Amino acid sequence: MTAHITGIGVVSPLGLSREEHWKALLDGCSGLGPTRSFDSTRYDNPISGEVPHFSQEELPSRLLPATDRMTQMSLVAAAGAFDDSGIDRDQIDPLDIGVMTASTAGGYAFGQKELQNLWSKGPKYVSTHQSYAWFYAVNTGQISIRHGCQGHSGVIVADDAGGLDAIATAARRLARGNRVMLTGSVDSTMCPWGRVAHTSTGHLSKSADPRTAYLPFDERAGGWVNGEGGAHLVLRSESDGRYASVLGHGATVDDPRADPGAGLVQAIRLALDAARLRARDIGVVFADAAGTRQADGAEAAALAEVFGRNSVPVTAPKAATGRMGCGTASLDVATAVLALRDQMIPPTVNVEADASLGINLCTAAAPHRITHALVLARGIGGFNSALIVGA
Amino acid sequence: MTARVTMDDLKRALQEGSGVDEGVDLDRDLPTKAFADLGYDSLAVLETGLRLGRENNIEIDDSVFNELDTPQQLLDAINQALESQAAAS
Numbered sequence: 001m002t003a004h005i006t007g008i009g010v011v012s013p014l015g016l017s018r019e020e021h022w023k024a025l026l027d028g029c030s031g032l033g034p035t036r037s038f039d040s041t042r043y044d045n046p047i048s049g050e051v052p053h054f055s056q057e058e059l060p061s062r063l064l065p066a067t068d069r070m071t072q073m074s075l076v077a078a079a080g081a082f083d084d085s086g087i088d089r090d091q092i093d094p095l096d097i098g099v100m101t102a103s104t105a106g107g108y109a110f111g112q113k114e115l116q117n118l119w120s121k122g123p124k125y126v127s128t129h130q131s132y133a134w135f136y137a138v139n140t141g142q143i144s145i146r147h148g149c150q151g152h153s154g155v156i157v158a159d160d161a162g163g164l165d166a167i168a169t170a171a172r173r174l175a176r177g178n179r180v181m182l183t184g185s186v187d188s189t190m191c192p193w194g195r196v197a198h199t200s201t202g203h204l205s206k207s208a209d210p211r212t213a214y215l216p217f218d219e220r221a222g223g224w225v226n227g228e229g230g231a232h233l234v235l236r237s238e239s240d241g242r243y244a245s246v247l248g249h250g251a252t253v254d255d256p257r258a259d260p261g262a263g264l265v266q267a268i269r270l271a272l273d274a275a276r277l278r279a280r281d282i283g284v285v286f287a288d289a290a291g292t293r294q295a296d297g298a299e300a301a302a303l304a305e306v307f308g309r310n311s312v313p314v315t316a317p318k319a320a321t322g323r324m325g326c327g328t329a330s331l332d333v334a335t336a337v338l339a340l341r342d343q344m345i346p347p348t349v350n351v352e353a354d355a356s357l358g359i360n361l362c363t364a365a366a367p368h369r370i371t372h373a374l375v376l377a378r379g380i381g382g383f384n385s386a387l388i389v390g391a
Numbered sequence: 392m393t394a395r396v397t398m399d400d401l402k403r404a405l406q407e408g409s410g411v412d413e414g415v416d417l418d419r420d421l422p423t424k425a426f427a428d429l430g431y432d433s434l435a436v437l438e439t440g441l442r443l444g445r446e447n448n449i450e451i452d453d454s455v456f457n458e459l460d461t462p463q464q465l466l467d468a469i470n471q472a473l474e475s476q477a478a479a480s
Contacts, residue, residue, distance in 0.1 A: 060410070060411070060412050060413040061406075061410035061411050061412075062409065062410040062411055062412040062413070062415075062430055062431075063410060064410050065407065065408055065409055065410050066409060066410065066434075066435075124441065124444075124445045125445070127408065127438060128408070128434050128435075128437045128438035128441060129408075129409070129434060129438060131434065132434075
Protein backbone atom coordinates (compact mmCIF):
# COMPACT_ATOMS: atom_id res chain seq x y z
CA MET A 1 0.00 0.00 0.00
CA THR A 2 2.24 2.86 -1.08
CA ALA A 3 0.60 6.25 -1.36
CA HIS A 4 2.62 9.41 -1.67
CA ILE A 5 1.67 12.50 0.31
CA THR A 6 1.87 15.46 -2.08
CA GLY A 7 -0.11 18.14 -0.25
CA ILE A 8 -0.74 19.13 3.37
CA GLY A 9 -3.28 21.63 4.74
CA VAL A 10 -3.43 22.34 8.48
CA VAL A 11 -5.83 24.23 10.74
CA SER A 12 -4.85 23.94 14.40
CA PRO A 13 -4.85 25.83 17.70
CA LEU A 14 -1.18 26.56 16.91
CA GLY A 15 -1.63 27.97 13.43
CA LEU A 16 -3.69 28.35 10.29
CA SER A 17 -1.10 26.82 7.99
CA ARG A 18 1.26 23.86 7.88
CA GLU A 19 4.43 25.85 8.58
CA GLU A 20 2.84 28.14 11.21
CA HIS A 21 1.67 25.07 13.14
CA TRP A 22 5.03 23.30 12.78
CA LYS A 23 7.10 26.31 13.92
CA ALA A 24 4.90 26.96 16.97
CA LEU A 25 5.11 23.28 17.88
CA LEU A 26 8.91 23.21 17.70
CA ASP A 27 9.06 26.46 19.70
CA GLY A 28 7.20 24.70 22.52
CA CYS A 29 4.08 26.90 22.28
CA SER A 30 0.74 25.69 23.61
CA GLY A 31 -2.65 26.40 22.08
CA LEU A 32 -4.56 25.51 25.27
CA GLY A 33 -6.39 28.18 27.25
CA PRO A 34 -9.68 29.17 28.86
CA THR A 35 -12.58 28.47 26.46
CA ARG A 36 -13.56 31.57 24.50
CA SER A 37 -16.16 30.47 21.95
CA PHE A 38 -18.80 29.68 24.58
CA ASP A 39 -19.28 30.21 28.30
CA SER A 40 -17.65 27.14 29.85
CA THR A 41 -17.72 28.40 33.43
CA ARG A 42 -20.85 26.34 34.09
CA TYR A 43 -19.03 23.15 33.11
CA ASP A 44 -16.39 21.09 34.91
CA ASN A 45 -13.92 21.30 32.02
CA PRO A 46 -13.02 24.95 31.40
CA ILE A 47 -9.85 24.57 29.25
CA SER A 48 -9.96 24.10 25.45
CA GLY A 49 -7.65 24.02 22.46
CA GLU A 50 -9.49 26.42 20.16
CA VAL A 51 -8.40 27.65 16.76
CA PRO A 52 -7.94 31.41 17.26
CA HIS A 53 -8.39 33.95 14.47
CA PHE A 54 -10.06 31.45 12.10
CA SER A 55 -11.40 33.59 9.29
CA GLN A 56 -14.57 32.63 7.45
CA GLU A 57 -13.65 35.21 4.80
CA GLU A 58 -11.65 32.62 2.88
CA LEU A 59 -14.96 30.93 2.04
CA PRO A 60 -17.84 32.15 -0.17
CA SER A 61 -20.75 33.47 1.90
CA ARG A 62 -22.93 30.91 0.07
CA LEU A 63 -21.41 28.23 2.32
CA LEU A 64 -21.56 29.99 5.69
CA PRO A 65 -25.27 29.66 6.66
CA ALA A 66 -25.16 26.05 5.48
CA THR A 67 -22.07 24.78 7.30
CA ASP A 68 -20.79 24.03 10.79
CA ARG A 69 -17.50 25.52 11.99
CA MET A 70 -15.76 22.16 11.56
CA THR A 71 -16.81 22.04 7.90
CA GLN A 72 -15.59 25.60 7.35
CA MET A 73 -12.20 24.71 8.85
CA SER A 74 -12.14 21.48 6.83
CA LEU A 75 -12.81 23.38 3.58
CA VAL A 76 -9.95 25.80 4.32
CA ALA A 77 -7.54 22.93 5.11
CA ALA A 78 -8.66 20.99 2.00
CA ALA A 79 -8.07 24.03 -0.24
CA GLY A 80 -4.64 24.41 1.40
CA ALA A 81 -3.78 20.77 0.74
CA PHE A 82 -4.90 20.93 -2.92
CA ASP A 83 -2.92 24.18 -3.43
CA ASP A 84 0.14 22.67 -1.77
CA SER A 85 -0.05 19.60 -4.01
CA GLY A 86 0.19 21.77 -7.14
CA ILE A 87 -2.16 19.38 -8.94
CA ASP A 88 -3.29 20.67 -12.31
CA ARG A 89 -6.99 19.87 -12.18
CA ASP A 90 -7.30 20.27 -15.97
CA GLN A 91 -4.97 17.32 -16.45
CA ILE A 92 -6.94 14.88 -14.27
CA ASP A 93 -10.39 13.41 -14.88
CA PRO A 94 -12.66 14.47 -11.96
CA LEU A 95 -13.83 10.85 -11.82
CA ASP A 96 -10.28 9.92 -10.73
CA ILE A 97 -10.23 12.30 -7.74
CA GLY A 98 -11.85 11.01 -4.52
CA VAL A 99 -12.41 12.37 -1.02
CA MET A 100 -12.11 10.19 2.11
CA THR A 101 -12.45 12.03 5.42
CA ALA A 102 -13.15 10.92 8.98
CA SER A 103 -15.59 12.50 11.40
CA THR A 104 -16.13 12.05 15.12
CA ALA A 105 -19.46 13.73 15.64
CA GLY A 106 -20.52 15.68 12.55
CA GLY A 107 -21.43 19.37 12.82
CA TYR A 108 -22.24 19.55 16.51
CA ALA A 109 -22.50 23.32 17.01
CA PHE A 110 -24.74 23.65 13.93
CA GLY A 111 -26.91 20.84 15.29
CA GLN A 112 -27.17 22.46 18.69
CA LYS A 113 -28.24 25.80 17.16
CA GLU A 114 -30.97 24.17 15.08
CA LEU A 115 -32.19 21.94 17.91
CA GLN A 116 -32.49 25.10 20.02
CA ASN A 117 -34.52 26.67 17.19
CA LEU A 118 -36.72 23.55 17.09
CA TRP A 119 -37.52 23.50 20.79
CA SER A 120 -37.65 27.25 21.46
CA LYS A 121 -39.43 28.47 18.30
CA GLY A 122 -40.76 25.43 16.44
CA PRO A 123 -40.03 23.20 13.42
CA LYS A 124 -40.49 26.03 10.91
CA TYR A 125 -37.42 27.74 12.33
CA VAL A 126 -35.05 24.83 11.71
CA SER A 127 -32.69 25.49 8.79
CA THR A 128 -33.14 23.25 5.77
CA HIS A 129 -29.35 22.92 5.71
CA GLN A 130 -29.56 21.01 8.99
CA SER A 131 -30.53 18.04 6.82
CA TYR A 132 -26.85 17.52 5.99
CA ALA A 133 -24.78 20.06 7.98
CA TRP A 134 -24.65 17.91 11.12
CA PHE A 135 -23.95 14.60 9.36
CA TYR A 136 -20.67 12.68 9.61
CA ALA A 137 -20.28 12.73 5.83
CA VAL A 138 -20.73 16.49 5.44
CA ASN A 139 -17.05 17.41 5.04
CA THR A 140 -16.49 14.80 2.33
CA GLY A 141 -19.59 16.11 0.56
CA GLN A 142 -18.72 19.81 0.77
CA ILE A 143 -15.08 19.26 -0.26
CA SER A 144 -16.10 17.13 -3.25
CA ILE A 145 -18.68 19.71 -4.38
CA ARG A 146 -16.30 22.66 -4.01
CA HIS A 147 -13.41 21.00 -5.83
CA GLY A 148 -15.41 18.95 -8.32
CA CYS A 149 -14.14 15.57 -7.08
CA GLN A 150 -16.22 12.75 -8.54
CA GLY A 151 -14.08 9.71 -7.75
CA HIS A 152 -14.92 7.02 -5.19
CA SER A 153 -15.39 8.85 -1.87
CA GLY A 154 -16.65 8.22 1.63
CA VAL A 155 -16.34 8.89 5.33
CA ILE A 156 -14.90 6.83 8.17
CA VAL A 157 -16.43 6.92 11.65
CA ALA A 158 -14.22 5.23 14.28
CA ASP A 159 -13.93 7.94 16.92
CA ASP A 160 -10.38 9.33 17.10
CA ALA A 161 -8.91 6.28 15.31
CA GLY A 162 -10.82 7.34 12.18
CA GLY A 163 -8.19 10.03 11.56
CA LEU A 164 -5.75 7.26 10.60
CA ASP A 165 -8.25 4.82 9.11
CA ALA A 166 -9.43 7.45 6.58
CA ILE A 167 -5.86 7.99 5.35
CA ALA A 168 -5.31 4.24 5.05
CA THR A 169 -8.62 3.80 3.20
CA ALA A 170 -7.67 6.63 0.84
CA ALA A 171 -4.31 4.95 0.18
CA ARG A 172 -6.11 1.71 -0.71
CA ARG A 173 -8.40 3.61 -3.11
CA LEU A 174 -5.29 4.67 -5.06
CA ALA A 175 -4.40 1.01 -5.50
CA ARG A 176 -7.90 0.41 -6.89
CA GLY A 177 -8.07 3.12 -9.49
CA ASN A 178 -8.35 6.65 -8.11
CA ARG A 179 -5.37 8.80 -9.16
CA VAL A 180 -5.75 11.45 -6.44
CA MET A 181 -7.29 11.26 -2.95
CA LEU A 182 -8.01 14.14 -0.58
CA THR A 183 -8.05 12.65 2.91
CA GLY A 184 -7.48 13.29 6.63
CA SER A 185 -9.84 14.98 9.04
CA VAL A 186 -10.65 18.36 10.54
CA ASP A 187 -12.98 18.23 13.50
CA SER A 188 -14.64 20.43 16.11
CA THR A 189 -17.27 19.91 18.79
CA MET A 190 -16.63 23.33 20.34
CA CYS A 191 -20.06 24.17 21.77
CA PRO A 192 -21.90 23.46 25.05
CA TRP A 193 -23.59 20.33 23.66
CA GLY A 194 -20.23 18.99 22.45
CA ARG A 195 -18.62 19.72 25.79
CA VAL A 196 -21.24 17.91 27.86
CA ALA A 197 -21.07 14.92 25.49
CA HIS A 198 -17.35 14.62 26.28
CA THR A 199 -17.84 15.40 29.98
CA SER A 200 -20.12 12.39 30.33
CA THR A 201 -17.19 10.04 29.51
CA GLY A 202 -15.49 11.13 32.75
CA HIS A 203 -12.14 11.36 30.91
CA LEU A 204 -12.07 15.12 30.29
CA SER A 205 -9.64 17.16 32.42
CA LYS A 206 -11.16 19.25 35.19
CA SER A 207 -8.08 21.45 35.55
CA ALA A 208 -8.50 25.19 35.06
CA ASP A 209 -4.77 25.66 34.41
CA PRO A 210 -3.80 25.31 30.74
CA ARG A 211 -0.26 24.20 31.74
CA THR A 212 -1.46 21.19 33.72
CA ALA A 213 -4.81 20.39 32.08
CA TYR A 214 -3.53 17.72 29.64
CA LEU A 215 -0.45 15.78 30.82
CA PRO A 216 -0.27 12.41 29.04
CA PHE A 217 2.22 9.89 30.50
CA ASP A 218 2.69 12.14 33.55
CA GLU A 219 1.94 11.03 37.14
CA ARG A 220 -0.33 14.08 37.36
CA ALA A 221 -2.42 13.03 34.31
CA GLY A 222 -6.09 13.72 34.97
CA GLY A 223 -7.79 13.54 31.60
CA TRP A 224 -7.61 15.21 28.21
CA VAL A 225 -8.56 18.62 26.82
CA ASN A 226 -11.02 19.10 23.97
CA GLY A 227 -9.48 20.86 20.96
CA GLU A 228 -10.46 21.59 17.37
CA GLY A 229 -8.74 21.49 13.98
CA GLY A 230 -6.84 18.82 12.07
CA ALA A 231 -5.21 18.25 8.72
CA HIS A 232 -6.07 17.26 5.18
CA LEU A 233 -3.61 15.45 2.92
CA VAL A 234 -3.48 14.91 -0.81
CA LEU A 235 -2.35 11.38 -1.72
CA ARG A 236 -1.14 10.29 -5.16
CA SER A 237 0.15 7.08 -6.63
CA GLU A 238 3.19 8.90 -8.06
CA SER A 239 5.73 10.60 -5.79
CA ASP A 240 6.91 14.17 -6.30
CA GLY A 241 9.64 13.65 -3.69
CA ARG A 242 8.56 16.45 -1.35
CA TYR A 243 6.97 14.53 1.50
CA ALA A 244 6.89 11.02 2.91
CA SER A 245 4.62 8.16 1.90
CA VAL A 246 1.96 6.09 3.66
CA LEU A 247 3.57 2.66 3.98
CA GLY A 248 1.44 0.56 6.30
CA HIS A 249 -1.68 0.48 8.45
CA GLY A 250 -3.23 -1.83 10.99
CA ALA A 251 -6.53 -1.56 12.85
CA THR A 252 -8.20 -3.65 15.54
CA VAL A 253 -11.16 -3.31 17.87
CA ASP A 254 -10.95 -4.23 21.57
CA ASP A 255 -13.82 -5.52 23.62
CA PRO A 256 -14.65 -2.23 25.37
CA ARG A 257 -15.23 -4.18 28.62
CA ALA A 258 -11.81 -5.88 28.51
CA ASP A 259 -8.47 -4.46 29.65
CA PRO A 260 -7.07 -2.18 26.95
CA GLY A 261 -3.74 -2.92 25.28
CA ALA A 262 -3.75 -6.22 23.38
CA GLY A 263 -5.52 -4.74 20.37
CA LEU A 264 -3.06 -1.86 20.14
CA VAL A 265 -0.09 -4.24 20.05
CA GLN A 266 -1.78 -6.19 17.26
CA ALA A 267 -2.55 -2.99 15.29
CA ILE A 268 1.13 -1.94 15.49
CA ARG A 269 2.28 -5.38 14.32
CA LEU A 270 -0.19 -5.37 11.43
CA ALA A 271 1.10 -1.93 10.36
CA LEU A 272 4.73 -3.09 10.55
CA ASP A 273 3.92 -6.21 8.51
CA ALA A 274 2.03 -4.18 5.91
CA ALA A 275 5.01 -1.82 5.60
CA ARG A 276 7.45 -4.78 5.60
CA LEU A 277 9.37 -3.19 8.44
CA ARG A 278 10.75 -4.34 11.79
CA ALA A 279 10.22 -2.55 15.09
CA ARG A 280 13.77 -1.18 15.04
CA ASP A 281 13.08 0.62 11.74
CA ILE A 282 10.70 3.02 13.52
CA GLY A 283 12.49 6.26 14.50
CA VAL A 284 9.68 7.94 16.41
CA VAL A 285 6.19 7.11 17.69
CA PHE A 286 3.42 9.70 17.78
CA ALA A 287 1.41 8.33 20.71
CA ASP A 288 -2.36 8.33 21.17
CA ALA A 289 -1.65 9.83 24.61
CA ALA A 290 -5.15 9.59 26.07
CA GLY A 291 -4.12 11.50 29.21
CA THR A 292 -5.69 9.17 31.77
CA ARG A 293 -3.53 6.98 33.99
CA GLN A 294 -5.12 3.72 32.87
CA ALA A 295 -5.06 4.40 29.13
CA ASP A 296 -1.54 5.88 29.25
CA GLY A 297 -0.32 2.82 31.15
CA ALA A 298 -1.88 0.51 28.56
CA GLU A 299 -0.27 2.40 25.68
CA ALA A 300 3.15 2.45 27.39
CA ALA A 301 2.87 -1.30 28.00
CA ALA A 302 1.97 -1.89 24.35
CA LEU A 303 4.98 0.13 23.20
CA ALA A 304 7.24 -1.76 25.65
CA GLU A 305 5.96 -5.08 24.30
CA VAL A 306 6.73 -4.19 20.66
CA PHE A 307 9.82 -1.98 21.05
CA GLY A 308 11.20 -2.73 24.56
CA ARG A 309 11.09 -0.42 27.58
CA ASN A 310 12.62 3.06 27.28
CA SER A 311 13.67 2.47 23.68
CA VAL A 312 11.96 4.13 20.71
CA PRO A 313 11.50 7.94 21.08
CA VAL A 314 7.84 8.79 21.71
CA THR A 315 6.10 12.15 21.42
CA ALA A 316 2.59 13.57 21.79
CA PRO A 317 2.35 17.01 20.15
CA LYS A 318 -1.38 16.97 20.99
CA ALA A 319 -0.40 18.05 24.53
CA ALA A 320 -0.13 21.50 22.89
CA THR A 321 -3.41 21.38 20.98
CA GLY A 322 -5.82 19.14 22.87
CA ARG A 323 -7.65 16.24 21.24
CA MET A 324 -9.75 17.32 18.27
CA GLY A 325 -11.61 14.08 17.59
CA CYS A 326 -10.25 12.32 14.53
CA GLY A 327 -8.62 15.59 13.45
CA THR A 328 -5.93 14.80 16.04
CA ALA A 329 -4.56 11.69 14.37
CA SER A 330 -4.64 13.25 10.89
CA LEU A 331 -2.74 16.24 12.27
CA ASP A 332 -0.27 13.82 13.86
CA VAL A 333 0.35 12.25 10.44
CA ALA A 334 0.94 15.71 8.91
CA THR A 335 3.28 16.54 11.80
CA ALA A 336 5.11 13.21 11.46
CA VAL A 337 5.70 13.98 7.77
CA LEU A 338 7.25 17.34 8.74
CA ALA A 339 9.34 15.57 11.42
CA LEU A 340 10.68 13.27 8.67
CA ARG A 341 11.32 16.22 6.35
CA ASP A 342 13.26 18.23 8.95
CA GLN A 343 14.63 15.26 10.96
CA MET A 344 13.21 16.86 14.12
CA ILE A 345 11.02 15.33 16.82
CA PRO A 346 8.45 17.85 18.12
CA PRO A 347 8.03 18.05 21.91
CA THR A 348 5.34 16.90 24.32
CA VAL A 349 4.92 20.22 26.15
CA ASN A 350 4.38 20.61 29.91
CA VAL A 351 4.82 16.90 30.62
CA GLU A 352 7.25 15.17 32.99
CA ALA A 353 7.08 11.50 32.03
CA ASP A 354 6.28 9.02 34.79
CA ALA A 355 9.50 6.94 34.89
CA SER A 356 7.61 3.83 35.96
CA LEU A 357 5.90 3.71 32.53
CA GLY A 358 9.23 2.96 30.80
CA ILE A 359 8.53 5.37 27.96
CA ASN A 360 11.21 7.44 26.19
CA LEU A 361 9.11 10.61 25.91
CA CYS A 362 10.53 13.67 24.09
CA THR A 363 9.63 16.71 26.17
CA ALA A 364 11.84 19.11 24.17
CA ALA A 365 12.24 19.45 20.40
CA ALA A 366 15.17 17.27 19.37
CA PRO A 367 17.03 16.62 16.10
CA HIS A 368 16.87 12.91 15.40
CA ARG A 369 17.57 10.63 12.46
CA ILE A 370 14.18 9.28 11.36
CA THR A 371 13.35 7.19 8.32
CA HIS A 372 9.96 5.91 9.49
CA ALA A 373 7.39 7.29 11.93
CA LEU A 374 4.55 5.35 13.57
CA VAL A 375 1.34 7.21 14.46
CA LEU A 376 -1.12 5.67 16.93
CA ALA A 377 -4.76 6.50 17.63
CA ARG A 378 -7.43 4.98 19.82
CA GLY A 379 -11.13 5.69 19.99
CA ILE A 380 -13.92 5.25 22.49
CA GLY A 381 -15.50 1.84 22.02
CA GLY A 382 -12.21 -0.02 21.59
CA PHE A 383 -10.87 1.31 18.27
CA ASN A 384 -7.09 0.97 17.75
CA SER A 385 -5.27 2.18 14.68
CA ALA A 386 -1.59 2.39 13.68
CA LEU A 387 -0.17 4.04 10.57
CA ILE A 388 3.43 4.20 9.33
CA VAL A 389 4.82 7.00 7.16
CA GLY A 390 8.32 7.02 5.73
CA ALA A 391 10.57 7.87 2.84
CA MET B 392 -55.69 43.81 0.16
CA THR B 393 -53.07 41.09 0.41
CA ALA B 394 -49.49 42.15 1.18
CA ARG B 395 -47.23 41.03 -1.66
CA VAL B 396 -43.83 39.46 -1.21
CA THR B 397 -41.24 41.28 -3.34
CA MET B 398 -37.98 40.37 -5.03
CA ASP B 399 -36.19 42.31 -2.28
CA ASP B 400 -37.78 40.06 0.36
CA LEU B 401 -36.66 37.03 -1.61
CA LYS B 402 -33.12 38.41 -1.90
CA ARG B 403 -32.90 38.93 1.85
CA ALA B 404 -34.25 35.43 2.57
CA LEU B 405 -31.64 33.96 0.21
CA GLN B 406 -28.82 35.93 1.81
CA GLU B 407 -29.86 35.08 5.38
CA GLY B 408 -30.66 31.43 4.83
CA SER B 409 -28.19 30.35 2.18
CA GLY B 410 -25.62 33.10 1.50
CA VAL B 411 -24.31 34.22 -1.89
CA ASP B 412 -21.78 32.47 -4.12
CA GLU B 413 -18.58 34.09 -5.36
CA GLY B 414 -19.08 36.27 -8.44
CA VAL B 415 -22.89 36.40 -8.13
CA ASP B 416 -24.65 39.79 -8.18
CA LEU B 417 -28.15 39.17 -6.85
CA ASP B 418 -29.36 42.72 -7.64
CA ARG B 419 -28.55 42.20 -11.30
CA ASP B 420 -29.23 38.50 -11.78
CA LEU B 421 -32.13 37.59 -9.48
CA PRO B 422 -34.98 38.62 -11.84
CA THR B 423 -33.56 36.93 -14.94
CA LYS B 424 -31.49 33.88 -14.01
CA ALA B 425 -32.33 30.39 -12.72
CA PHE B 426 -31.42 29.29 -9.17
CA ALA B 427 -28.97 26.73 -10.56
CA ASP B 428 -27.13 29.46 -12.50
CA LEU B 429 -26.82 31.48 -9.28
CA GLY B 430 -25.23 28.57 -7.39
CA TYR B 431 -28.31 27.50 -5.40
CA ASP B 432 -29.28 23.85 -5.08
CA SER B 433 -32.78 22.49 -4.35
CA LEU B 434 -32.24 22.73 -0.58
CA ALA B 435 -31.39 26.43 -0.83
CA VAL B 436 -34.63 26.96 -2.79
CA LEU B 437 -36.57 25.01 -0.17
CA GLU B 438 -34.92 26.97 2.66
CA THR B 439 -35.81 30.28 0.96
CA GLY B 440 -39.41 29.25 0.27
CA LEU B 441 -39.99 27.97 3.82
CA ARG B 442 -38.40 31.12 5.26
CA LEU B 443 -40.71 33.41 3.24
CA GLY B 444 -43.70 31.22 4.13
CA ARG B 445 -42.83 31.43 7.83
CA GLU B 446 -42.36 35.21 7.72
CA ASN B 447 -45.75 35.67 6.04
CA ASN B 448 -47.69 33.10 8.06
CA ILE B 449 -48.60 30.95 5.08
CA GLU B 450 -48.63 27.17 4.86
CA ILE B 451 -47.00 25.89 1.67
CA ASP B 452 -46.41 22.23 0.97
CA ASP B 453 -42.69 21.39 0.53
CA SER B 454 -43.41 19.68 -2.79
CA VAL B 455 -44.31 23.05 -4.37
CA PHE B 456 -40.66 24.09 -4.19
CA ASN B 457 -39.38 21.02 -6.03
CA GLU B 458 -40.86 22.23 -9.31
CA LEU B 459 -39.35 25.72 -9.30
CA ASP B 460 -36.38 26.79 -11.43
CA THR B 461 -36.25 30.60 -11.10
CA PRO B 462 -36.58 33.21 -8.33
CA GLN B 463 -39.56 34.70 -10.23
CA GLN B 464 -41.38 31.35 -10.12
CA LEU B 465 -40.74 31.12 -6.38
CA LEU B 466 -42.05 34.63 -5.86
CA ASP B 467 -45.18 33.83 -7.89
CA ALA B 468 -45.78 30.64 -5.88
CA ILE B 469 -45.49 32.50 -2.57
CA ASN B 470 -47.79 35.31 -3.66
CA GLN B 471 -50.31 32.85 -5.06
CA ALA B 472 -50.37 30.99 -1.73
CA LEU B 473 -50.76 34.30 0.06
CA GLU B 474 -53.78 35.22 -2.08
CA SER B 475 -55.40 31.79 -1.72
CA GLN B 476 -55.03 31.94 2.02
CA ALA B 477 -56.48 35.49 2.16
CA ALA B 478 -59.43 34.44 -0.03
CA ALA B 479 -60.12 31.43 2.19
CA SER B 480 -60.16 33.44 5.41
